[in-house]
Amino acid sequence: MSAAEQHVFVSGDEAVAMGVRLARPDVISAYPITPQTVVVERLSEYVEDGSLHCQFMHVESEHSAMSAAMGVSATGARAFTATSSQGLLHMCEGLHYASGSRFPIVMMNANRATAAPWNIYGDQRDSLSMLDCGWIQVYVEDAQEACDMMIQGYRVAEDPAVLTPFMINLDGFVLTHTYELVSLPSQEEVDEFLPPLETENKMDPLSPKSLCITIGPGLDQEIKYQQHQAMMQAEEVIERVDREFGDRFGRYYGGMLEAYQCEDAEFILVATGTTVGTARTVVDALRSEGVSAGVLKLRYLRPFPVKQLGEYARKANVIGVLDRDISFGMEGTIFTNVNSALSRCGSALETMNFIGGLGGRDISKQDLTDIFQKMQDQATGKKQPHVQFFGMECETNE
Numbered sequence: 509m510s511a512a513e514q515h516v517f518v519s520g521d522e523a524v525a526m527g528v529r530l531a532r533p534d535v536i537s538a539y540p541i542t543p544q545t546v547v548v549e550r551l552s553e554y555v556e557d558g559s560l561h562c563q564f565m566h567v568e569s570e571h572s573a574m575s576a577a578m579g580v581s582a583t584g585a586r587a588f589t590a591t592s593s594q595g596l597l598h599m600c601e602g603l604h605y606a607s608g609s610r611f612p613i614v615m616m617n618a619n620r621a622t623a624a625p626w627n628i629y630g631d632q633r634d635s636l637s638m639l640d641c642g643w644i645q646v647y648v649e650d651a652q653e654a655c656d657m658m659i660q661g662y663r664v665a666e667d668p669a670v671l672t673p674f675m676i677n678l679d680g681f682v683l684t685h686t687y688e689l690v691s692l693p694s695q696e697e698v699d700e701f702l703p704p705l706e707t708e709n710k711m712d713p714l715s716p717k718s719l720c721i722t723i724g725p726g727l728d729q730e731i732k733y734q735q736h737q738a739m740m741q742a743e744e745v746i747e748r749v750d751r752e753f754g755d756r757f758g759r760y761y762g763g764m765l766e767a768y769q770c771e772d773a774e775f776i777l778v779a780t781g782t783t784v785g786t787a788r789t790v791v792d793a794l795r796s797e798g799v800s801a802g803v804l805k806l807r808y809l810r811p812f813p814v815k816q817l818g819e820y821a822r823k824a825n826v827i828g829v830l831d832r833d834i835s836f837g838m839e840g841t842i843f844t845n846v847n848s849a850l851s852r853c854g855s856a857l858e859t860m861n862f863i864g865g866l867g868g869r870d871i872s873k874q875d876l877t878d879i880f881q882k883m884q885d886q887a888t889g890k891k892q893p894h895v896q897f898f899g900m901e902c903e904t905n906e
Contacts, residue, residue: 512694513757520683523651523690524590524616524676525550527658530698531614534585534705535563537576541595542628543684544618548590570595574602574613581611582719584710586662589613592680593620593634600638606673607642607735609720610709612665613673614658615643619781619832620680621867629868630680631832632780636809636841642735644674644742645810647780651688654678656759659693659702663749666705670742672735679782681868693757701756743811764813766805767820769795773802774825775883778817778846780806783830783871790876801880812845818853826858826883830876832865839863839895858886864898875899 518526524547528536536555538548554560567573573589580587591599596617606613617635621627635645644664648654657676665674678684711719723731747763754760768784769791770776779787787803794801804820806813821827827850831840838844843861850857862879865871875898886892897904 512697513691516690516692517687518651518690519546519685519687520651520654520678521546521618521685522550523655523688524658524678525554526690526692527655528588529554529560530693530695531588531659531662531702532560532586532699532704533562533588535565535576535580535587537565537567537573537580537587537589539567539570539573539591539595541570541592543620543630543680544590544592544595544616546684547616570598571602574599574606577613577615578602578606578609578611581606581613582609582711584705584707584712586705587611587613588615590616590618592618593622596634596638597622600641603638603641603643603673605720608731610671610735610738611673612662612671612705612707614661614665615673615675616658617675617677618680618684619677627867628680630682631866631868632677633833633866635675635677636833638675639810639841642672642739643810644672644739644808645677646675646808647677647806648683649782649784649805650683651686651690652759653761654683655690655692656753656757656761659698660749660753663702664742664745666707667745668707670738670745671707671709672738672742677781682782697756701753739811743813746808746811761807762805764808764811765816766807768803768805770802770804770820770823772800772823774800774887775828775880776802776804776820776824776826777828777830777876777879778804778806778842779830780842783832783865786871786873787876790873790880794877794880799880799884806842809842809845812849814849814852817846817849818855821850821853821855821857824857825887826860828860828862828879828883830871830879831861831863834863834866843895860886860892861895862898863895869899871899
């Protein structure tokens with residue numbers, strides 16, 4: 509933490525808005541949706557009181573919000589928008605356009621269950637269903653990380669080797685509406701860390717080019733390959749930006765993932781978002797009882813930390829993956845990605861998928877303690893189902 513920072517007691521949504529203000533976007537395209545609305549409300553207040561100099565567009569839908577952000581980015585200006593759940597799904601067409609056009613838009617998504625049934629509480633089905641849209645995706649744990657990732661997000665997205673839009677995901681209500689102490693860096697320090705956007709990927713009468721072009725089979729695959737390469741190159745940029753941010757502001761987030769008590773862990777739980785904090789508490793309790801437990805905080809799902817995950821997997825007996833999502837008829841989406849990564853690393857490690865917290869249901873310390881016990885049972889030969897729903901109020905077949 510730098511000496512110039514100030515401390516504020518704010519919600520996760522407000523921390524996002526403060527981080528965005530420090531990043532100095534040129535245009536904000538805003539449409540309200542619970543539990544994201546506070547973000548754009550605060551940003552509108554900052555524009556009104558003059559503490560943020562930018563254009564604020566109150567558009568008529570989430571689809572329009574993304575369309576406006578693409579137009580902004582196409583002129584070489586810095587764009588921000590925010591959404592949640594059905595709003596993110598309504599943006600889906602634009603998400604593909606934005607990534608294919610290499611527009612470095614930054615967006616906050618408040619993770620929320622998708623309908624039907626209608627539910628305003630948090631799980632991760634909305635953003636996980638968008639993994640193939642070509643956006644970088646990061647999942648944050650607390651308000652401080654949410655604020656800081658607004659700043660880091662622009663640095664990563666706007667890097668010439670990346671030029672890829674960036675989605676920052678916060679657990680709905682559990683994080684968006686919980687108040688925490690947040691350290692805010694000074695505007696001067698952020699300006700040094702995050703200079704104004706400079707890009708050649710824009711409409712320019714002195715250097716004409718086509719954006720959002722139409723092509724046939726002869727080039728489409730090559731362009732998608734370039735997108736894929738940019739996403740892969742983002743991993744190195746993410747790690748570098750996180751180190752530089754930590755060196756300047758005193759807060760390091762581990763880059764692609766963060767390990768807790770995993771160096772000698774026999775049983776590792778892979779988790780995302782706010783659940784990680786609870787998992788650390790459970791790990792500490794299990795360690796005091798002699799259980800070699802650890803938790804891997806999976807921060808980025810795109811790009812995916814294949815090598816880093818493989819390094820920790822080599823030392824464990826069982827890896828459990830906690831999903832707040834289900835790909836119906838198969839398994840949790842994060843579990844699929846973890847297994848693919850382990851396979852690429854040549855690991856034959858036992859893996860288990862634990863699905864819960866859907867629709868905002870609490871994930872308790874006892875739930876996580878039970879999950880670690882199931883991993884221990886698996887290691888001692890007491891075979892467990894490959895995919896398990898936990899915290900259920902009805903009988904299951906798993």
